[in-house]
Amino acid sequence: MHEHPHRPPRPVSAAACALALALTGAGCAAERDPDVYTIMNSSTDEPYHTWDQEAMDSCGARVGVEVRQISVPADQLVPKALRMASSNSLPDVLSVDGSDLPQFAAAGGLVPLEEVGLPTEDLSEGALSIGSYEGVYYGAARSVNSLGLFYDTDVLAEAGVEPPRTWEELRTAAAELTGGERYGLAVSALATEDGVYQFLPWLWSNGGDERELASPESVEALEYVTSLVESGSVSPSVVNWTQADVNDQFIAGNAAMMVNGPWQLPVLKEHPDLGWAVTEIPVPEAGDTSVAPIGGTTFTVPVNAGHPGRERVAAELVACMTTAEAQLDWSTKGSNVPVAPEAAERYREEVPELAPFVDQVRTARSRTEHAGTEWNTYSQAIGTALQAALTGEASPRDAMEGAQARVEAELEDRS
Known part of the structure; x- marks a missing residue:
């Protein structure tokens, strides 16, 4: 098991500072429907948007809540998240590119996933690196890619x-x-x-x-x-x-x-x-x-001030969407590589033309692993x-x- 102590955030970019102010500023979080959860991503294109909604519907049914998808263009996702943070309206789950994760984590805006029940034992070093900041695991990847x-x-x-x-x-x-x-x-x-x-x-x-x-x-x-x-x-x-x-x-x-x-x-x-x-x-x-380099998006759970119960349900949704079966299904359809070793080995057999990427991903690392x-x-x-x-x-x-x-x-x- 990977043991990572939680560390305080360090000085970061202007965008991250704005996020930190938004998250720590005065004001109460808006009331939310206890039976409706939101996941924001950049899956604006088909068939990815439909695939994502199908996965969300399935996991929502398993957890016992309705899940609504908010999709925005990739280059607009971070700015939109910053605006939502300023109005205390961040989604329950935020899907961000691995290279964007550090600025949210550094600002104290993300919940450490191990604290809400998501283990790291079955992750490759590459998968762990793309979802971590300063040794703390914040983002669960469903699939990754490399060169x-x-x-x-x-x-x-x-x-x-x-x-x-x-x-x-x-x-x-x-x-x-x-x-x-x-x-x-x-x-x-x-x-x-x-x-x-x-x-x-x-x-x-x-x-x-x-x-x-x-x-x-x-x-x-x-x-x-x-x-x-x-x-x-x-x-x-x-x-x-x-x-x-x-x-x-x-x-x-x-x-x-x-x-x-x-x-x-x-x-x-x-x-x-x-x-x-x-x-x-x-x-x-x-x-x-x-x-x-290892690339891909990660599911993160934004800090939901005053509603820790929502954070745990959001983490259940993330866990459901990143099971080995979910990884294999998504990776096979989207031409990426699963992060769980058992799913990766099955992928090697089912998608032999891309099998070398399974090996490449095993030794790949995140661009932000050292640079943050x-x-x-x-x-x-x-x-x-x-x-x-x-x-x-x-x-x-x-x-x-x-x-x-x-x-x-x-x-x-x-x-």
Whole structure:
């Protein structure tokens, strides 16, 4: 069992401070119907909205309450939650992206789930990291995702190339598979989260750290990615590509391999003539561990001032929606990976084309595990360095040293 002491919140972002003031300010919580509970999420698109409502109806019936779904666009969820906090009208359950969880937890706005009966014994380290802040478990994930190396099985077979497992094998394979209009590998290298998310496996698997961007390991990771562009195996246009663009390039035959996630499966399935498979992101040396970022949303229970009984019922709903069976059902439909080991192993058998993600998720970690509420500061610095190195504006070393200096200056300004 994971034992995590509760720790007081530390100074956080302006948004989190606003949330803290809203949660600790004067005023009474609005009266609520004791038989009606609300869950707010970003499931605005179909069929996800319907799938979620079906799960909520089932769990509501099991717990003995009616559950109403409030769905808002993903980029509006946090601002809306802040407004609701200011009027003491937060939902009973709030589904937030793992990268947003720290700001709510740091503000004292979430109930530690172990205190309301949700254990952590059956969670992988990755699943625990995406739902925790400073060692306290606040968010239960139903499914998670990560990155993998997709490859065109026909192209690799024709070229006699085996799926690469190490950086050197990837370098060689990408060079051999490059020709004509086709590049060996496609990645996203935007300065935004798309590009940063895809750079993290190279950084972390090499022993680099977002908190030490100027370290030899961190610099070496950027040097490796830059070398793939400089050698011509990766298109220089990757500095402008989203992850969706990368998938389009792969489908069009303009890339023999790509780094991407299981969320691309619905689009890939629209092209049945395209033969593809996926493996883990290559590592620096054989025997190294492939460490990629873990993504996904978590169910949290906001502090319900004056109504601790509602918090416990909300936790029952969260527990119901994250059982092994619920995880397997949701992951199979949504092309993600269950977090419970037993569900993950069943998923491996039932969705074999995505089985490598089960292994990738096992060693993945949350972007905010070390950075906490300061992740955006590190992310922006990494994105800037990535662009500078890949466009030739700076050497990888200079780019990373500049990124480290930027982070230190921004953190000092806020201290």
